[in-house]
Amino acid sequence: MTAHLSANGLECRRGRTTILAGVDLDVATGERVAIVGPNGAGKSTLLRVLAAIDAPHAGTVLLDGQPLSSMPARERARAIAIVSQQEVPPADLLVHELVSLGRVPHRSAWSTDSGDHASSALDRLGLRDFADRPVDRLSGGELRRVLVARALAQEAPLLVLDEPTNHLDLRHQHELLRTVRDLGLTVVAAIHDLGLAARYFDRVVVVHDGGIAAAGAADEILTPDLVHRVFGVRVTRVTHPETGEPHLLVDP
Numbered sequence: 001m002t003a004h005l006s007a008n009g010l011e012c013r014r015g016r017t018t019i020l021a022g023v024d025l026d027v028a029t030g031e032r033v034a035i036v037g038p039n040g041a042g043k044s045t046l047l048r049v050l051a052a053i054d055a056p057h058a059g060t061v062l063l064d065g066q067p068l069s070s071m072p073a074r075e076r077a078r079a080i081a082i083v084s085q086q087e088v089p090p091a092d093l094l095v096h097e098l099v100s101l102g103r104v105p106h107r108s109a110w111s112t113d114s115g116d117h118a119s120s121a122l123d124r125l126g127l128r129d130f131a132d133r134p135v136d137r138l139s140g141g142e143l144r145r146v147l148v149a150r151a152l153a154q155e156a157p158l159l160v161l162d163e164p165t166n167h168l169d170l171r172h173q174h175e176l177l178r179t180v181r182d183l184g185l186t187v188v189a190a191i192h193d194l195g196l197a198a199r200y201f202d203r204v205v206v207v208h209d210g211g212i213a214a215a216g217a218a219d220e221i222l223t224p225d226l227v228h229r230v231f232g233v234r235v236t237r238v239t240h241p242e243t244g245e246p247h248l249l250v251d252p
């Protein structure tokens with residue numbers, strides 16, 4: 001399954017305010033792109049447009065050459081899975097029921113779902129023991145993983161993740177991003193942690209000042225100058241003694 005995402009000339013507004021303008025973004029099939037930027041820069045706004053939750057005020061988003069705006073809702077739901085930041089699922093749902101909802105776009109009136117996809121998504125996220133728990137009795141990090149499991153159960157070739165590691169402890173942050181990396185899907189994710197963005201994504205896109213300030217391989221674009229300009233923080237680049245990977249240390 002392919003999922004080549006191509007956005008051209010996007011303008012995104014919230015209320016009367018233009019948040020982003022002139023945004024072009026091309027994500028190849030199987031490529032993972034991290035969207036980084038300061039609070040309020042427009043990362044979620046951009047992701048909502050890329051996932052067809054909101055329409056852009058100008059510009060187009062194409063998935064495999066087809067405009068999202070003209071794609072039937074069911075087809076879109078098979079093609080794009082999103083984990084958004086604010087979702088609060090109905091309290092009386094059990095974890096396995098919520099994850100099974102990822103299968104809805106694949107069901108026809110006469111089909112029954114074996115539950116295999118939901119079950120394996122739960123396993124992938126290490127949630128087997130939570131399957132029968134009501135979703136309102138999960139910690140913030142557990143709920144985040146459940147929502148990612150639902151997105152995996154959806155089996156969409158394009159995964160859009162808004163701060164998937166929010167609330168997750170250190171181990172689960174790495175486990176989740178490793179799991180996502182190993183799926184081989186096209187992924188666009190907003191991430192605050194620049195180290196995670198650098199490690200698990202092919203490319204980093206920096207959103208700032210109403211547009212894209214930089215885009216490219218993390219070790220090429222996440223320079224101390226750019227980090228200072230965009231985040232207002234002075235950093236030094238150091239090299240990991242074993243892997244040779246560059247890391248950013250915040251200056252005193």
Ligand SMILES: Nc1ncnc2c1ncn2[C@@H]1O[C@H](COP(=O)(O)OP(=O)(O)OP(=O)(O)O)[C@@H](O)[C@H]1O
Nearest residue numbers: 014015019037038039040041042043044045046190
């Ligand atoms: N529903 C809304 N109505 C009006 N303005 C909004 C709305 N939602 C967000 N905004 C504004 O749009 C701008 C971009 O918000 P957005 O949530 O896209 O930023 P973000 O980069 O994802 O931020 P964060 O890192 O804090 O999650 C912010 O200035 C925010 O205050």
